[in-house]
Amino acid sequence: MKRFIKRQKLAVITVAYWVLLIYIVAALVWWFISLENQNQRMFLYRVQEIEKKSPDFQQQYATIENERNRKTTQYIGEGLTFLLLILVGALFVYRATKKQIRLSQQQQNFIMAVTHELKTPVAIAQLNLETLQKRKLEETQQQKLIASTLEETNRLDTLTNNILLVSQLETGKHTFNKQEINFSELVNDVLKNFAGRFPQHNIKNEIAGDIYVKGEFMLLQMLLSNLIDNALKYSDKGSPIKITLKKIKNKAALTVADEGEGIPDEEKKKVFEKFYRSGYEGIRKAKGTGLGLYLCKKIAADHNGSICITDNTPQGAIFTVKLESVFG
Numbered sequence: 001m002k003r004f005i006k007r008q009k010l011a012v013i014t015v016a017y018w019v020l021l022i023y024i025v026a027a028l029v030w031w032f033i034s035l036e037n038q039n040q041r042m043f044l045y046r047v048q049e050i051e052k053k054s055p056d057f058q059q060q061y062a063t064i065e066n067e068r069n070r071k072t073t074q075y076i077g078e079g080l081t082f083l084l085l086i087l088v089g090a091l092f093v094y095r096a097t098k099k100q101i102r103l104s105q106q107q108q109n110f111i112m113a114v115t116h117e118l119k120t121p122v123a124i125a126q127l128n129l130e131t132l133q134k135r136k137l138e139e140t141q142q143q144k145l146i147a148s149t150l151e152e153t154n155r156l157d158t159l160t161n162n163i164l165l166v167s168q169l170e171t172g173k174h175t176f177n178k179q180e181i182n183f184s185e186l187v188n189d190v191l192k193n194f195a196g197r198f199p200q201h202n203i204k205n206e207i208a209g210d211i212y213v214k215g216e217f218m219l220l221q222m223l224l225s226n227l228i229d230n231a232l233k234y235s236d237k238g239s240p241i242k243i244t245l246k247k248i249k250n251k252a253a254l255t256v257a258d259e260g261e262g263i264p265d266e267e268k269k270k271v272f273e274k275f276y277r278s279g280y281e282g283i284r285k286a287k288g289t290g291l292g293l294y295l296c297k298k299i300a301a302d303h304n305g306s307i308c309i310t311d312n313t314p315q316g317a318i319f320t321v322k323l324e325s326v327f328g
Contacts (some may be wrong), residue, residue, distance in 0.1 A: 017097075021090050025083065034077045036072060043068040103275070119161065121152035151197055158229065161222065162291045166274070169298055176216055176302070180326055183213045183220070185254055187245050190224045193234075201232055204242040211245060211252045213323045223299045226255040226292040227319050234260035235316070242324075252325040259316035268309045272297040297322075308322045 046064045050057055089192040131137070137145070166172035184207055191205050214222070231241045235258045245253045263271060270276050274294040294317075300307045305323040312318045 017094070020084075023217070024086055028079060028082055028086070032075055035075050039068055039071045039075070044224075116156045118156065121156040124152045125149045125156075154197065158225065162226070162295055165219075165222065166291055166295055166298070169295075169302070178215050178303075179217075180212055180214055181217055181220065183209065183254075183323070183325075184209050184211045184245060186217065186220060187224060187243065187254065190221060191226070191243060193227075194228050198232060200237045201235070202238055202240045203228075203245050204240055205244070206242070207245045211247050213252050213303070214326050215323065218298045219302070223296050223321065224254070224256075224272060226296050227321070230319075231256050231258035231260070231294055234258060238259070247325055248322075250325055251322045254323070255318055255319040257316065259317040260313070262311060262315050263309055263317045272307070292322060 043064060047061060049265055050060050050064075054060070066163055078190055129148045132142060165174070187205075187207055191203065191207075194201075228243065229240070235241060239259050241259075242255075242257045244253075244257070246253055271293050274291065274293070297307050299319055300323070305321060307319065307321045310320065311319045
């Protein structure tokens with residue numbers, strides 16, 4: 001019901017906007033016609049005052065006609081200038097309003113998503129702990145519940161870290177502590193962590209040794225974790241996910257390739273926007289808040305790097321991050 005009311009309000013505002021714009025343009029056209037009619041009447045009046053038998057009649061007529069034409073040109077110029085300013089202003093207002101409405105909708109979706117994302121791991125962890133407390137289970141069952149609880153707490157930790165880091169980076173409160181890092185070792189450590197947490201997934205890797213970059217360990221770790229987590233989220237269990245790290249000239253090139261649903265071309269840039277979640281149904285079904293990839297792009301940019309998406313073969317997506325390497 002609330003959504004219906006909001007849509008009705010938006011429709012009313014949109015109609016009012018276009019009605020007002022059309023009224024302003026119509027008033028400008030009426031102003032031009034009115035001035036041009038007045039100019040024509042003044043021309044005819046002044047021509048009638050000239051004596052036709054006067055020896056300089058043609059000269060006076062030409063002077064009056066030139067003045068009329070000059071005013072007509074002036075009115076056209078002023079009218080077109082005002083019209084251009086009105087249209088540019090209207091376009092700016094329209095785009096700014098549309099952007100604000102879209103951002104508002106994305107923020108609402110984010111609040112709903114993050115509430116669900118926070119509530120789910122807490123509920124699962126609580127249920128697992130209550131089960132361990134109230135029932136006597138076999139060792140294997142206990143370990144399974146403990147592993148499930150740890151997985152949910154890690155998921156909760158990742159989510160809260162993403163939210164806090166986005167806030168710090170955008171407000172400029174994050175203090176960077178960049179240093180030379182063995183990026184190869186960092187990637188291997190993150191992959192071992194994911195392989196232990198998600199044994200049901202087929203995570204492959206091809207990591208070149210001793211590739212160094214200058215950056216902040218925690219941010220680069222979060223960048224890679226978000227990319228792998230994104231690949232796992234949109235891939236079926238057992239579907240291969242390949243992480244590659246190699247050096248291309250003076251760049252450290254990291255790729256995370258999956259064979260999931262893939263990302264349509266029109267969505268490839270949008271997925272890096274804050275709060276944005278793809279409208280593609282196969283992607284939207286997965287859990288998420290719309291912060292992970294936004295944070296990846298922000299971290300890459302803060303390290304003078306870049307991130308892009310290409311299509312995988314036969315299906316899926318490839319995320320490529322390029323960072324400036326050191327020592328060579």
